[in-house]
Amino acid sequence: MEQFLIDNADRYKQLVRAFKPKKEQCTSGRTGNPDFLISARIRPLLPDEVSQGSPESVFSRGGDTSVVDLHELKKPIRGLPSLNSFSYPIDHIFGPESTTRQMYDAIIKPLVPWAWGGGVSTVFAYGQTGSGKTFTVSDLEGLVAGTLMDGGLEGERKLHMSIVELAGQKSFDLLNSRKQISILEDSFGNTQLAGALEQHITTKSSFLELIEAAASLRRTAPTLKNDSSSRSHAICRIRIENPSIPWAEDGLLYIIDLAGSEAARDKTTHDAARMKEAKEINTSLSVLKDCIRGRALLDLDPSFGSGAKNAYVPFRHSTLTKTLKHVFDPSPTAGTRRSCKTVVVACVNPCLADTSASKNTLRYAEMLRVVVPTKKALSDHTNVPVMWNNEQLREWITKSSGTPPISCEVLAPTESGAQLLRLPIPEFISRCLKTPGVSLEHATAFQSKFWQLHIDTNTHSRTSTTAGNDKPGTKVTRMERLDSSADIETSPEAKDIPFKERIRPGMVVSYHAVGKVGALGPKQMAVVLSRVDAVGERVRDVNGAQVNPPSGEHESGKGERYLCSMVLPAILPGAYDVSLWRQVVVGVEEMEAEVILEWDMATRYHYMTV
Numbered sequence: 127m128e129q130f131l132i133d134n135a136d137r138y139k140q141l142v143r144a145f146k147p148k149k150e151q152c153t154s155g156r157t158g159n160p161d162f163l164i165s166a167r168i169r170p171l172l173p174d175e176v177s178q179g180s181p182e183s184v185f186s187r188g189g190d191t192s193v194v195d196l197h198e199l200k201k202p203i204r205g206l207p208s209l210n211s212f213s214y215p216i217d218h219i220f221g222p223e224s225t226t227r228q229m230y231d232a233i234i235k236p237l238v239p240w241a242w243g244g245g246v247s248t249v250f251a252y253g254q255t256g257s258g259k260t261f262t263v264s265d266l267e268g269l270v271a272g273t274l275m276d277g278g279l280e281g282e283r284k285l286h287m288s289i290v291e292l293a294g295q296k297s298f299d300l301l302n303s304r305k306q307i308s309i310l311e312d313s314f315g316n317t318q319l320a321g322a323l324e325q326h327i328t329t330k331s332s333f334l335e336l337i338e339a340a341a342s343l344r345r346t347a348p349t350l351k352n353d354s355s356s357r358s359h360a361i362c363r364i365r366i367e368n369p370s371i372p373w374a375e376d377g378l379l380y381i382i383d384l385a386g387s388e389a390a391r392d393k394t395t396h397d398a399a400r401m402k403e404a405k406e407i408n409t410s411l412s413v414l415k416d417c418i419r420g421r422a423l424l425d426l427d428p429s430f431g432s433g434a435k436n437a438y439v440p441f442r443h444s445t446l447t448k449t450l451k452h453v454f455d456p457s458p459t460a461g462t463r464r465s466c467k468t469v470v471v472a473c474v475n476p477c478l479a480d481t482s483a484s485k486n487t488l489r490y491a492e493m494l495r496v497v498v499p500t501k502k503a504l505s506d507h508t509n510v511p512v513m514w515n516n517e518q519l520r521e522w523i524t525k526s527s528g529t530p531p532i533s534c535e536v537l538a539p540t541e542s543g544a545q546l547l548r549l550p551i552p553e554f555i556s557r558c559l560k561t562p563g564v565s566l567e568h569a570t571a572f573q574s575k576f577w578q579l580h581i582d583t584n585t586h587s588r589t590s591t592t593a594g595n596d597k598p599g600t601k602v603t604r605m606e607r608l609d610s611s612a613d614i615e616t617s618p619e620a621k622d623i624p625f626k627e628r629i630r631p632g633m634v635v636s637y638h639a640v641g642k643v644g645a646l647g648p649k650q651m652a653v654v655l656s657r658v659d660a661v662g663e664r665v666r667d668v669n670g671a672q673v674n675p676p677s678g679e680h681e682s683g684k685g686e687r688y689l690c691s692m693v694l695p696a697i698l699p700g701a702y703d704v705s706l707w708r709q710v711v712v713g714v715e716e717m718e719a720e721v722i723l724e725w726d727m728a729t730r731y732h733y734m735t736v
């Protein structure tokens with residue numbers, strides 16, 4: 127610690143004790159979006175920091191405020207040093223005495239059943255080196271594993287885990303010996319972790335073993351420096367499949383340990399590569415901030431459309447946010463936007479010597495917060511589901527849910543119309559199925575009816591868009607949509623080239639499966655992801671077979687082989703769904719034709735147009 131701070135530590139502590147916030151520093155009165163919580167965790171001083179005599183500089187103000195105060199000691203030109211104080215409104219603050227369990231119970235635990243029900247839940251932890259990110263994230267992973275695996279959640283699910291590390295422009299698979307992988311976007315705008323291994327998890331211990339294996343790979347990465355963990359982003363993704371609603375989108379739970387800013391005292395050792403790395407981290411955190419704010423703004427808009435025109439979610443601007451597309455998908459089409467809950471944990475080092483980095487962390491946290499506007503009057507919106515209160519919603523459910531009527535006690539015990547629209551679809555259907563006599567078809571049809579009503583009441587404020595458009599509200603023709611939906615544009619001349627000679631990631635093909643044929647029969651469709659030799663030897667297809675076995679072991683006569691995602695018939699006639707996680711290997715010789723699928727926003731399925 128700087129000599130000036132050591133010499134004046136007692137005066138500093140005295141000033142902090144006497145601190146009274148000014149009027150404008152007193153309020154936290156703003157309420158954050160309940161689905162986007164921004165929290166701060168202030169760790170305790172560590173024994174060596176105490177022995178150096180470092181005072182604490184960051185405090186939770188307590189009382190009925192939700193404000194963090196940070197105090198610096200100002201060097202005077204003459205006279206005695208004085209206090210320079212800053213305050214930051216944050217949704218939830220956990221002080222040095224709080225345990226990770228208390229934090230988990232207060233803000234993280236609800237994310238687990240949300241993902242279990244088919245939603246997207248994300249926890250981000252960030253902060254400067256040594257602020258407690260790893261401490262917090264590893265405790266949280268253990269607690270999440272407990273909630274997921276202790277049998278307390280309703281229904282059966284299949285869990286799959288992948289853990290990747292993003293360092294600058296490169297991505298590595300931490301479940302596959304740090305093999306380099308590619309983050310690709312397919313023609314539907316879905317992000318693929320091409321080549322990343324997904325492990326099926328069945329027990330808490332296998333969950334924790336994978337986490338530990340990934341953490342040790344990160345710690346011991348030979349090419350990185352000692353504090354490698356703070357110079358890269360680590361993304362743990364748990365995909366939760368619900369076998370009882372096979373067409374439903376899988377729930378996703380992300381736990382993300384973000385690269386942090388550095389402690390001021392570490393900056394003296396910078397070389398050019400390190401400066402470049404720091405710049406890349408700052409850029410990705412800045413884009414992340416814009417995406418979190420943009421998405422929170424979109425979700426605030428009660429009509430899921432009109433006010434959202436002003437929100438911009440630039441998720442393609444960094445590998446981190448591209449990888450998290452499910453979290454930030456800005457499509458104004460209500461059905462394509464996944465129901466998300468997000469918690470950000472800003473980890474703060476309380477040392478007086480590190481206030482500059484702590485200010486950055488807290489300022490960043492403050493910027494992520496989106497203020498909820500005052501609610502509009504609800505009474506005269508009898509036909510607009512998004513404006514219904516719980517009473518109006520229950521009345522409509524009882525009247526419109528067919529025979530037998532779906533129990534509103536179970537479907538929407540407390541929710542408003544807007545909250546029910548945000549509920550993950552599989553969870554909506556699971557709740558409907560709890561009414562005796564209600565079948566899957568009945569529940570699905572009622573869910574569609576509810577969405578259809580919502581869509582119909584908002585069509586005037588909608589424009590046609592497709593999944594993957596960055597800017598909502600832009601009118602585009604069907605052909606423009608199809609052309610712009612792939613990373614590689616298809617020129618008019620390309621149409622004259624046989625499709626087998628222009629196979630690219632994102633292309634949809636029909637094929638005639640040779641050899642092993644599943645329950646769907648030999649005629650199938652798939653989205654091309656990559657050539658099989660681009661993925662590691664441990665990656666397996668939907669049948670558990672190695673995708674890229676050592677040469678000579680795969681079936682011959684199929685030509686060039688591609689890893690593809692299956693396109694499966696959906697519950698509605700003529701409709702298709704892309705099943706990203708069910709991957710197969712298709713040889714060029716098995717492929718029959720290129721297929722153009724178009725997205726239909728009302729039913730939220732793809733339809734074949736050519």
Ligand SMILES: Nc1ncnc2c1ncn2[C@@H]1O[C@H](COP(=O)(O)OP(=O)(O)OP(=O)(O)O)[C@@H](O)[C@H]1O
Pocket residue numbers: 168169170172253254255256257258259260261262353355356386473
């Ligand atoms: N809430 C806490 N209670 C007690 N000790 C803590 C707490 N948070 C962090 N620590 C301790 O502080 C030290 C630094 O924490 P940690 O390694 O988690 O920081 P980090 O932000 O992940 O750093 P890096 O980015 O360099 O990996 C560790 O010794 C850890 O045990």
